[in-house]
Amino acid sequence: MKPAQRRADPNDxxxxxxxxxxxxxDxxxxLAWDWGVGELEGIDGPREWQSDxxxxxxxxxxxPETRFEPLQIAxxxxxxxxxxxxxxxxxNWAMSCFANAKVVITANTETQLRTKTSPEVGQWFRRSLTGHWFGINSQSIKSRDVAAVETWRMDFVTWSEHNTEAFAGLHNKGRIILLLFDEASGIAPKVWEVAExxxxxxxxxxxxxxxxxxxxNSGRFRECFRRFRDFWVTRNIDSRTVPGTNKRYFERLRKQYGEDSDVFKYRVRGLFPEQSAMQFISSADADKARDRHLRKEQYSFAPVIIGVDPAWTGDDKLEIYLRQGxxxxxxxxxPRNDNDIQVANLIARLEDEHQAxxxxxxxxxxxxxxxxxxxxGRAWRLIWFSGNPIDPGYLNKRAEMWGTMxxxxxxxxxxxxxxxxxxxxxxxxxTVPRTDGKVQLESKKDMKGRLLPSPNKGDAxxxxxxxxxAKKQRAITAADGRIIHGGNMAQTDYDPLAG
Known part of the structure; x- marks a missing residue:
């Protein structure tokens, strides 16, 4: 009698x-979905940006050199x-291809997570070849293996800056961690910090x-494409290039707002707006300033002014900036230096070197x-940022200086x-909205609360x-040794158009 043959398990x-x-x-x-069949009828596979x-x-x-280095994609x-x-x-790939995988998904709001993200992700699990491997509900997806139900799982977690403890235990040494942010622009900065x-x-x-x-145009998601771009793989996806999107509607938006409008940029083109609703200085103005080039004769006639912004915490830097017209x-x-005498000697040297x-x-x-x-013996001036401005349209001196800048x-x-x-x-x-209409800039503390650095160079x-x-009179020595006084006392620099 032949030994009983093992029946083939379709799971194998x-x-x-x-x-x-x-x-x-990729x-x-x-391979894990029946493309072109049932709910996927008319779709022959992932979209190109998804495959990318x-x-x-x-x-x-x-x-192998990069495999265990964190990969961050925005x-x-x-x-x-x-x-x-x-x-x-x-x-589904992470949960299916790695035993005891740990996957976490969060979104900017609980409504987004519960009514949109979670149901859609659950649908892709149900359609998958491995859908029967997992128990799927609105708050989590877990392995049906009773021995691994708590270690092989995906969780939909509502996080906020007041609920970052959900990150505690987000470790899975020797296996895989997949962390997904949905609607990342609206996720609290503290959550990004803890996620790291x-x-x-x-x-x-x-x-x-x-x-x-x-x-x-600010916040941690924006900084993935700007300040932290060396640490993130970034992609900007134009909706018009993606199959299945409403091209006629996008064309209507283009005609209504314009190709280069902020609305069209973030709704369709996948680009950040030039200026957020509360942003004080637009990226467009900063971009133009960065691209300009001056000849020396275009500014050499103007007074030389030095601004000094001392570091106010250990993480900040002492910044010294020069402007001439x-x-x-x-x-x-x-770096922060509490030796005031040493710093004063540096400023004095720079003052003399540049004839400030x-x-x-x-x-x-x-x-x-x-x-x-x-x-x-230096005649430097102390400027109180909280002091009274000359222009009553500003709340304080700092806002006025930034307004002039x-x-x-x-x-x-x-x-x-x-x-x-x-x-x-x-x-x-x-800016900080005010009922009296005066211009007020957010504080350095508030900027740090948005995980932006203190703008010390900007303040300097x-x-x-x-x-x-006024441009100082300076002693000029003639060839015969006589002292000639020169200079232009009439040239001042407060109105930026004056030089």
Whole structure:
């Protein structure tokens, strides 16, 4: 009698396929669904941008040198490109191809997560070859293996800056962590900060993908494409290039708002707006200032003014900026230094070297430096940011200086194209709405609450607009040794158009 033959288990072929796709989500996406059948009728596979993201992950995992380095991907797009579908395919790949996978999805609001993200992701699991492997509900998707139900799972978690403890335990050493952000523009900055704590496990596949419409020109999602772009793989997806989107509606929006309007940029083109609703200095003005080039004769006649913004916390830097008419440049950017005498000697040297006509110092943390300057015989000026402005349309002196600087940028002011920190400082601050209509800038503390750095370089440049400045008379020695007094006392610099 022949021994009983083992009946073939249909799961064996699926398990073999999943094992072969462990490091290839692109292959999994093409094989794990019945494209063109049933609910996927008329669709022959993932959209091109979805395959592009899958290939980025595939290439990262295929290389043993990068496999266990965290991979961070940010996708900014217009509407209707299939972000939820991509999250469904990616999370199903991770859960199917890795034992004891840990996947977490969050969104900007609970409503978004519960009514849109979770149902759509669940649908992609149900359609998948491995749909029967998992128990699917609105708050989680778990393995049906009773021995792994708590360790092999995906959770839909509503996070906010007051509920970051959900990140506690987001570790899965030796396996895989997939972290997905939906509508990332609206996710609290503190959540981004805490999420980085999940990037620390060794010998672990760690993938973090943030999806969103680029509705805000500041915040952590925006900075993935700007300040932190060296650490993120970024994609901007134009909805018009994606199959299945409403091209006629997009054309109506283009005619209504214009191709280069902010509305059309973030709704359709997948580009960040030039200026958020509360942004004080627009990116367009900063871009133009960065691209301008001046000849020396265009500014050499104007007074030379130095602004000094001392560091106010250990993480900040002491910034010293020079401006002469429409020209500006950084003179020094140093770690916080509590030795006021040392700093004062540096400022005095720079004042002499550049023959500065005025030096303005932020009084908030600069009184010691100012006093040391007095000992050196320097006639520097302390500027209180909270002081009274000359223009009653501003709340305080700081807002007024930034307002004058904003006008200077519009009228031809230039900034160093290599000084990315100054650029970010200029476009970072937002205004604070007031019932009296006065212009008020958000505080440095509030900016740090949005995970933006203190705009010390911006404040240092703004200080050069603190008060009217006259070009000093300087002694000039003639060839025969006689002292000739020269200079132009009439040339002042307060109105940026004066030079």
């Amino acid at each position: 072929a699926i398990i073999e396929l999943a094992a072969s796709c462990r490091f290839d989500p 292959r999994w996406a093409h 993201i899958n290939r980025v992950i595939r290439d990262h995992l295929a290389n 996708v900014a797009s217009g509407h209707g490109i299939g972000k939820s579908a991509q999250m469904g395919m990616l999370s 704590g999940a990037m620390t496990d060794e010998n672990t596949v760690i993938i973090w993908v943030a999806f969103g419409n680029p509705t805000q 429409l020209y500006s440049r950084s003179l020094a950017s140093l 006509d005025a030096v303005f110092i932020d009084a908030g943390y600069g009184t010691g430096i100012y006093s040391a300057g007095q000992v050196l 904003k006008f200077w940028l519009k009228q031809g002011g230039t900034i160093d194209p290599k000084d990315t920190e100054l650029y970010d400082d200029l476009v970072g601050p937002e 440049l703004a200080l050069t607009f603190a008060e009217p400045v």
